Amino acid sequence: MDVAKLTMMANQIAKNLAVMGEDEAIAATADHIRQFWDPRMKAAILGGDRSGLEPVAAAAVDALG
Amino acid sequence: MQKLVRAGFGSNNVDTCARVCRSPTGYGLKTTFGTSAGTQDFDSVMDSDVILVIGANPTDAHPVFASRMKRRLRQGAKLIVIDPRRIDLVRSPHIEAAHHLPLRPGTNVAVLTAMAHVIVTEGLADEEFVRERCDWDEFSDWARFVGDERHSPEFLEDVTGVPAQIVRDAARLFATGGNGAIYYGLGVTEHSQGSSTVMAIANLAMATGNIGRRGVGVNPLRGQNNVQGACDMGSFPHELSGYRHISDGDTRALFERDWGVALDPEPGLRIPNMLDAAVDGSFRAIYIQGEDILQSDPDTKHVAAGLEAMDCVIVHDLFLNETANYAHVFLPGSTFLEKDGTFTNAERRIQPVRKVMEPANGMQDWEVTQALANAMGLGWDYGHPAEIMDEVARLTPTFAGVSFERLEKEGSLQWPVNEAFPDGAPIMHVDGFVRGKGHFVVTDYVPTDEKTGPRFPLLLTTGRILSQYNVGAQTRRTANSVWHEEDVLEMHPVDAENRGLKTGDWVRLASRKGETTLRTEVTDRVAPGVVYTTFHHPETQANVVTTDYSDWATNCPEYKVTAVQVTPSNGPSDWQEDYAQQAALSRRIEAAEPAE
Numbered sequence: 094m095d096v097a098k099l100t101m102m103a104n105q106i107a108k109n110l111a112v113m114g115e116d117e118a119i120a121a122t123a124d125h126i127r128q129f130w131d132p133r134m135k136a137a138i139l140g141g142d143r144s145g146l147e148p149v150a151a152a153a154v155d156a157l158g
Numbered sequence: 159m160q161k162l163v164r165a166g167f168g169s170n171n172v173d174t175c176a177r178v179c180r181s182p183t184g185y186g187l188k189t190t191f192g193t194s195a196g197t198q199d200f201d202s203v204m205d206s207d208v209i210l211v212i213g214a215n216p217t218d219a220h221p222v223f224a225s226r227m228k229r230r231l232r233q234g235a236k237l238i239v240i241d242p243r244r245i246d247l248v249r250s251p252h253i254e255a256a257h258h259l260p261l262r263p264g265t266n267v268a269v270l271t272a273m274a275h276v277i278v279t280e281g282l283a284d285e286e287f288v289r290e291r292c293d294w295d296e297f298s299d300w301a302r303f304v305g306d307e308r309h310s311p312e313f314l315e316d317v318t319g320v321p322a323q324i325v326r327d328a329a330r331l332f333a334t335g336g337n338g339a340i341y342y343g344l345g346v347t348e349h350s351q352g353s354s355t356v357m358a359i360a361n362l363a364m365a366t367g368n369i370g371r372r373g374v375g376v377n378p379l380r381g382q383n384n385v386q387g388a389c390d391m392g393s394f395p396h397e398l399s400g401y402r403h404i405s406d407g408d409t410r411a412l413f414e415r416d417w418g419v420a421l422d423p424e425p426g427l428r429i430p431n432m433l434d435a436a437v438d439g440s441f442r443a444i445y446i447q448g449e450d451i452l453q454s455d456p457d458t459k460h461v462a463a464g465l466e467a468m469d470c471v472i473v474h475d476l477f478l479n480e481t482a483n484y485a486h487v488f489l490p491g492s493t494f495l496e497k498d499g500t501f502t503n504a505e506r507r508i509q510p511v512r513k514v515m516e517p518a519n520g521m522q523d524w525e526v527t528q529a530l531a532n533a534m535g536l537g538w539d540y541g542h543p544a545e546i547m548d549e550v551a552r553l554t555p556t557f558a559g560v561s562f563e564r565l566e567k568e569g570s571l572q573w574p575v576n577e578a579f580p581d582g583a584p585i586m587h588v589d590g591f592v593r594g595k596g597h598f599v600v601t602d603y604v605p606t607d608e609k610t611g612p613r614f615p616l617l618l619t620t621g622r623i624l625s626q627y628n629v630g631a632q633t634r635r636t637a638n639s640v641w642h643e644e645d646v647l648e649m650h651p652v653d654a655e656n657r658g659l660k661t662g663d664w665v666r667l668a669s670r671k672g673e674t675t676l677r678t679e680v681t682d683r684v685a686p687g688v689v690y691t692t693f694h695h696p697e698t699q700a701n702v703v704t705t706d707y708s709d710w711a712t713n714c715p716e717y718k719v720t721a722v723q724v725t726p727s728n729g730p731s732d733w734q735e736d737y738a739q740q741a742a743l744s745r746r747i748e749a750a751e752p753a754e
Contacts, residue, residue, distance in 0.1 A: 094431075094438050098706075102713075105607075109354060109710040112303070112602035125711065128403065129396055131171070131427045133440060 094134055096141030100150075103138060107150035115149060122153035159447065160392040160399070162527060163426075165419045166536050170404055170426030171441070174393035175449045176385050177429045178456075181712035182347040183378045184389055184401070186356025190364070191586075192593025193556075194389060194401045197375035198339070199505040199572065199584040203230050205373030207336030210328075212240040212359070213266065213345020213718075217247055218624045220343075220379045227341070228253055236335055238328045240269060241345060242619055243648075243690060244683045257328040260685055262319040263619045264719040267351050268603040269318050269325065270358040272311040274304040276329035277365060283333070284367030292364050292596035300361060300598040317603070319685070333366045337373030344381065345621075348718045350608075353711035354601040364596045370587045380504035381628065387502030390557075390573070391550065395426030400554040416553055428713050429455065430706065433464030443470035445530070447523065448491060450479040453629040453696055456704040456715040457671050459733065474526060479631045480696050483744040489526050490519035497522035499543045500565065502573075505584070508560060509570045606719050608707050610687075614669060614721035616653065617688050620700055630694035645698040646679045648690040649724065654680040657724060666727035667691070669720050672702040674734060675727045689724060696741075702733050 106125050110118040126135060139158050143151055163172035176184070184194035191197070200223055203209065209227065216224035224247075231237055237255040239248050248258045261269050277283055278301045288297050307313060311322035311329075318325075332338045340363055346355045360376055368374035380386055392399035402409040410421050427435055429451065435441035437460070444465075455461050465471055465484035473482045474489040482488055494501075496517035502508045513522070521529065524546065528538045540546055544562035551557050559575035572582040586592070610617060625641040627633045647667060649659065659665060661680045666673055667689075676691065676698045684690050693700040707716040730738075 094440070095434055098434065101607075102710075105350070105710040108604050109351070109602070112600050128405070129425055129428075129711075131395070131431060131435075132424045133435065134427075134431060 094137035096137055097145065099134055099138045099141070100143075100145040103150040103154060104145075104147050107147060107153060111149060118149050119152040119156060122150060123156040126153065126157060159527065161417065162445075162531050162536075164413075164421055165417045166531050166534050168422070170395045170422050170424065171432060172393055172426060173395055173429045173432070174385070174388045175382070175454070176389050176393070177713065178348075178454060178715050178717075179344050179381055180347060180378065180385055180389065181394070181714045182352030182356050182709050184394065185353045185711045186360060187376065187378075188401060190357050190360035190597050190599060191369075191376075191591050193586065195386065195506050195586070196377045196504055197369060197586045198372075198377050199507070200226060202372045202375060202585065203227050203339060203341075205337055206230060206235050206339040207373065208236045208238065208332050208338045210238045210240070210332055210338065210340045211247060212270075212340065212342045213347075213355075214341055214343025214379050215241070215243075215245045215247075215345075215621060216341065216343075216379060217245070217250070219381065219622055221624060223379065236331055238332060240266070240328075242685060242688055243621075256331060257324055259318075259320045259324055259328060262317070263617045263688060264349060264351075264606045264608075265318040265603070266346060266349060266355040267358055267601055268314050269320060270355065270362060271304055271309045271601065271603060272314045272318070272322075272325045273329040273332065274300075274358070274362055274365065275306075275309040276311065276326050277333045277362075278305045279310075280330070282330065283365045287367030287369075288365065288596075291370070291590065292598060296598040297365070300600050301365075303600045303602075314603075332362070337371075338363075338366055338368040339374050339377060340368075341377045341379055343379045345619075345718055347378075347709070347714055348716060350606040350707055350709060350716045350719075351601075351604060352709035352714050354604075357599040358601045360596075361598050361601070364598065369591075369596070370585065370589070372585060375585070378504065383503060384501040386504055386506060387500065387508070390502055390554075395428055398553075399550060400556050412553055416549070430708065430713050430715070433461055436464040436467045439467070442468055443472075444468060445472045445474065446481060447474040447527070448476075450475070450481050450629045450631050452480040452484065453631075453693070453699065453701065456701050456708075456717060457706045458699050458702045459672055460706060461701075474523070475631075477631050477635070478745060480629070480741070483741050489530075491526075492517040492519060492522050497524070499524065500547070506572045506586075507570050508557075508565065508573060510562065510565045604710075606707060606716060608705055608716065608719050608721055610721045614723050615687070616722050616724060618667070618669070618703065618720040618722040619688060619690050619718045620693050620704070621690065622692050622694065626692065626694035628694070629696075634694065642692075642694065644677065645692045645695045645700060646677050647724065648679050648681050648684050650682060650684050650686045650688070651680050652686045653689070653724070654678065657726070659724070659726065664727045664729075666725050666731065667703055667722055668725070669703040669705065669722045671705050671720075672733055673731045674698055674700065674702045675730050678724070689722065697734065697738075699734070699737065702731075
């Protein structure tokens with residue numbers, strides 16, 4: 094899977110949930126990815142270059158692993 | 159289909175055309191109300207006092223329901239239209255909208271938040287309804303958020319392009335004008351904030367007490383006769399029938415016992431993800447029934463690349479559609495006159511469909527799918543769709559009381575049909591929300607990443623017209639094409655003059671993704687800076703231009719906002735020439751050899 098695209102998707106989810114406050118947004122972003130992403134998408138973002146992830150999305154991806 | 163994929167293919171990689179139109183409705187209404195469906199029946203509109211139409215063009219896209227809506231408007235109901243274009247409902251014989259909010263494409267959430275700001279700060283919310291029916295703490299958080307000065311119509315005017323006074327007047331009318339009903343279309347869902355907009359609509363309905371009786375409600379205008387039914391039947395990769403998540407062990411166990419197979423608890427790929435995975439090499443085959451993804455899905459070149467990368471593409475359709483140009487196997491479909499089954503429409507009404515003639519291809523669609531399943535060794539032995547419905551009822555609580563026998567006797571049923579609602583439910587959430595308390599969700603406006611700039615200074619938004627249907631696979635083959643034989647690009651006179659264009663000129667429409675050519679029509683139906691076209695004709699392929707940006711929650715494509723440039727043209731684009739050549743080659747029919 095294209096990690097750059099998955100990074101953009103994760104950042105977009107986090108941006109839309111940011112209004113919840115940082116801790117809740119991290120948990121909600123991780124939960125959203127868990128509920129709606131296929132395993133190969135999760136594996137690709139977990140195993141790929143995470144430098145493009147913004148802080149909330151990065152923490153959410155950490156929480157997945 | 160979901161059984162074939164989940165039990166037969168052994169994955170959850172099943173998706174539906176609702177991915178590209180209605181998936182945000184499913185997400186948004188399930189989150190706020192507890193179920194993924196509109197709240198009203200169609201007749202409800204006859205009790206509405208204020209009708210808010212946002213991101214929908216009912217007279218073109220939903221003409222049957224629109225005629226009923228217009229009847230109510232002629233009786234005196236007030237109309238608010240939120241749309242970048244001056245659609246016919248804004249002003250037509252005997253009908254005039256009280257307010258038209260011509261917002262900049264992509265700013266739905268900002269406009270709805272500004273309306274909520276007015277309702278909250280002017281004390282127009284229905285506190286009694288909210289206290290009784292919704293979570294008060296969540297409402298308070300939401301009210302604090304929308305009440306902030308940065309969400310006032312005046313503050314957001316530069317973002318939305320809508321004069322603040324119009325927003326204030328519209329909000330006051332909606333909150334105080336009596337029964338307020340909201341009707342919306344793909345101009346709500348096909349945005350990077352499609353799901354947020356659906357939730358903002360639900361917030362507005364709850365805050366004003368407009369849920370749970372006739373004349374009010376949240377009403378998605380579905381684009382197809384059975385897209386509600388497809389969604390109900392577990393055609394999303396994360397959900398089994400009845401909108402139950404695949405990770406729910408109890409629900410999964412129910413299906414596993416009935417089907418005799420273990421199911422994967424992880425969600426599958428959505429259509430855009432399937433195409434990405436195909437390009438990546440990890441998704442190798444697809445079975446497409448009744449959908450023309452090459453023409454309907456965004457970023458056509460990417461769709462073509464995904465299909466070309468697969469080892470096996472099976473297209474099952476009435477016609478050799480555009481996707482069929484990439485098929486290895488084509489299975490002929492049957493029309494609604496040639497098969498038994500049900501259609502479930504936007505008011506959750508399950509309607510029997512009766513075969514009146516034998517299918518010309520020899521098999522009804524469900525029989526083709528069964529034959530495919532059995533070729534894979536699944537041993538299905540359904541003798542009639544009534545048996546499939548019995549299985550649906552056995553496995554789906556909202557359909558527990560549905561059977562073909564009952565449908566034959568009563569004509570139709572509106573789900574839920576079960577112990578709690580033995581005769582169905584024309585209006586939902588009457589005594590309480592399906593989820594318990596109504597859930598207010600704070601929806602912050604997040605601008606799309608698709609930006610205009612010096613190279614692409616205009617915003618393209620797409621839609622459809624009365625005489626053609628979606629990608630036109632069916633209607634382009636009819637005399638309707640006399641009324642609409644090609645897609646044209648609507649452009650405001652100021653933008654046209656700046657480019658030296660007049661109605662009828664060929665233009666090149668280019669985005670960061672691709673380019674196409676078509677004729678232009680100069681009109682003030684669109685605002686300066688906005689251009690509009692339809693996507694009915696494969697010769698144009700408007701989706702060559704659209705991007706792969708999508709709704710944050712569901713990946714529903716952002717068809718409604720693409721930054722473009724328009725320039726004079728003297729011929730087709732490279733893509734148009736290449737595609738015409740590819741289509742001609744793939745549709746060649748080998749001459750039959752003479753018998754010995």
